[in-house]
Amino acid sequence: MTQKISERITVNPKQCGGRPGVRGMRIRVTDVLDLYAAGLTSEQILEEMPDLELEDLQACLQYASRKLNHAVLVAV
Secondary structure (H helix, E strand, O other): OOOOHHHHEEOOOOOHHHOOEEOOOOOEHHHHHHHHHOOOOHHHHHHHOOOOOHHHHHHHHHHHHHHHOOOOOOOO
């Protein structure tokens, strides 16, 4: 990936309810993930959302992976 995730995935409290989006656009990370979950390929997503770039899609997947990959501490 040529850019950092933070350059592709942005959070603006005044946009999309403060949810993570792509490059300041009103396209949320979850919008992209939902399209993947619905079975669309990267090429199909790019056709559906021509403002996106392949690197945006990769950043969305990487962002989601990093958000889910955190330790959970359990008090015993």
